[in-house]
Amino acid sequence: MTQEQPSLRAAAARGAAWSGLSTIVLRLGGLVVGIILARILAPEQFGVYAVALTVQGILLTVADLGLSADLIRSDDPRRIAPTVATLGLLSGTTLAILTMTTSGMLADVLGSPDAAPAIAVLSLTLFFGGASVVPFAMLSRRFQQRELFFVGAADFVVSTTVTLALVGLGFGVMGLAVGRVAAQLVSSTMQFILAREVPRFGIDRVMLRPVLAFGLPIAAANLLSWALLNVDNIVLARVAGATALGYYVLAFNISSWPMSALSQMVRSISLPYFSRTGQSSEGLASVTAIAWAVALPAGGVLAVLSAPVINVVYGEKWMPAAPVLAALGLYGSLRVVFDIFAGYLYARGRSKPVLWIQIAWLVVLVGGMIVATTQFGILGAAWVHVAVAVVIILPIYLLVLRAAGVHVGEIVRALWWPTLGAVGAIATAFAVHALISESLPALLAGGFAAVAVWAAIMWPWARRRLAEIRRTRAVAAEVS
Numbered sequence: 001m002t003q004e005q006p007s008l009r010a011a012a013a014r015g016a017a018w019s020g021l022s023t024i025v026l027r028l029g030g031l032v033v034g035i036i037l038a039r040i041l042a043p044e045q046f047g048v049y050a051v052a053l054t055v056q057g058i059l060l061t062v063a064d065l066g067l068s069a070d071l072i073r074s075d076d077p078r079r080i081a082p083t084v085a086t087l088g089l090l091s092g093t094t095l096a097i098l099t100m101t102t103s104g105m106l107a108d109v110l111g112s113p114d115a116a117p118a119i120a121v122l123s124l125t126l127f128f129g130g131a132s133v134v135p136f137a138m139l140s141r142r143f144q145q146r147e148l149f150f151v152g153a154a155d156f157v158v159s160t161t162v163t164l165a166l167v168g169l170g171f172g173v174m175g176l177a178v179g180r181v182a183a184q185l186v187s188s189t190m191q192f193i194l195a196r197e198v199p200r201f202g203i204d205r206v207m208l209r210p211v212l213a214f215g216l217p218i219a220a221a222n223l224l225s226w227a228l229l230n231v232d233n234i235v236l237a238r239v240a241g242a243t244a245l246g247y248y249v250l251a252f253n254i255s256s257w258p259m260s261a262l263s264q265m266v267r268s269i270s271l272p273y274f275s276r277t278g279q280s281s282e283g284l285a286s287v288t289a290i291a292w293a294v295a296l297p298a299g300g301v302l303a304v305l306s307a308p309v310i311n312v313v314y315g316e317k318w319m320p321a322a323p324v325l326a327a328l329g330l331y332g333s334l335r336v337v338f339d340i341f342a343g344y345l346y347a348r349g350r351s352k353p354v355l356w357i358q359i360a361w362l363v364v365l366v367g368g369m370i371v372a373t374t375q376f377g378i379l380g381a382a383w384v385h386v387a388v389a390v391v392i393i394l395p396i397y398l399l400v401l402r403a404a405g406v407h408v409g410e411i412v413r414a415l416w417w418p419t420l421g422a423v424g425a426i427a428t429a430f431a432v433h434a435l436i437s438e439s440l441p442a443l444l445a446g447g448f449a450a451v452a453v454w455a456a457i458m459w460p461w462a463r464r465r466l467a468e469i470r471r472t473r474a475v476a477a478e479v480s
Helices: 004-039 043-064 069-074 077-101 103-109 113-122 126-133 131-142 145-168 173-195 207-237 242-276 284-304 305-314 316-347 350-405 408-435 437-477
Strands: none
Touching: 004 043, 043 131, 069 077, 069 131, 077 113, 077 131, 103 113, 113 126, 113 173, 113 437, 126 131, 126 173, 131 145, 131 316, 145 173, 173 408, 207 242, 207 316, 207 350, 242 284, 242 305, 242 316, 242 350, 284 305, 284 350, 284 408, 316 350, 350 408, 408 437
16 A cells, blocks of 8 residues: 555545535435425426426536546646636537527427427526536545535525525526526636636647547546436427426436435545556445445335335325336436446546447437337336346446456455345335335334344444544554
């Protein structure tokens, strides 16, 4: 172990802690706001906004061009920063203009003409996102998750305040769009301030080609990743209509509560951490096991208790979303692991294999989604995600990792105890729900019982992990 590695692990641990706090607090806040909006808006309004947000989310990913990842892993970030800033600004501005001028056509293609005004407004976020690539990458590179927490908190406060005010005044979907733009403006500005970055622009021709060579495959992979998360929205908007899409989006959002929190925490530290570790597969099995220990029981218990969750939190009118949530809860658990694998491969400069995985994933998913949605509606769309992830994507990722020098057996061995804990928690929640028919008692009793069983099974494993963290901190203190 080099002297740099203990301090790196300590910095990554602190970053992960702040990222975890950030995602938990902000997700809980988002949950409260989502409940309020779900009781104000109709399912079809949720569907219209989902279409607009789908367009914005995909294009915002493209606007980055994979530049932030290259800046995070670069050995000379100051040299490439002006080139990255220029490319990000050009990309964001171009996409914003194109999206605004074609918003009506995009809405018609997606089968929701009412989404056109919201798409046009949300296009402004593409400009702000492209302009703030450098400060975001610098904050991530330095593990400054505390500062990113403040950015996220400001984003949440502004978005919530503006959105609820405008929705209360009767602006409906447009209130959601304006709230998102206002929040993006504030968060982008704060990133520059907290990163202490002054905008610097220019093109270094020597660096231009390697920056694009690494970044463009990541941008394409990210685009495909967003497509994978949103192709179901597109298919459902065309096949099933905005109301069915509203139910589906609600279920997808609920399934993302714990998973997005975990994924955000993992993404925030995996790329800078894996980029600087000395051994090719160091820490991958450990990071995967820790994430799996939380993701699988969270997704499984959410699936088992999906009906009580929907009924208690959102009300009877949203119950068609319950069976969809059951499938998406399991899918969310796998998504967390895939994020870790992708982050590791990016850190090792292997962006192209991730791109090819995303291409294969999208092709199979689109075909399955069209068939399943036509036959089984929103429930079929949800289970296609699970089937494709388990049968196709997981084996491919393991093969690619093995080719990158990772000992896959270490990962498998690291996961067996977390899997055992998850199975116990899921079985407990299922048994309680079978005995209690009322939604609120079933949710409370099933949730608490599942947590208790999971904690009892996982305590010996967690104790060993905590001991390892303490040893790492001690070594870091001695080195410093």
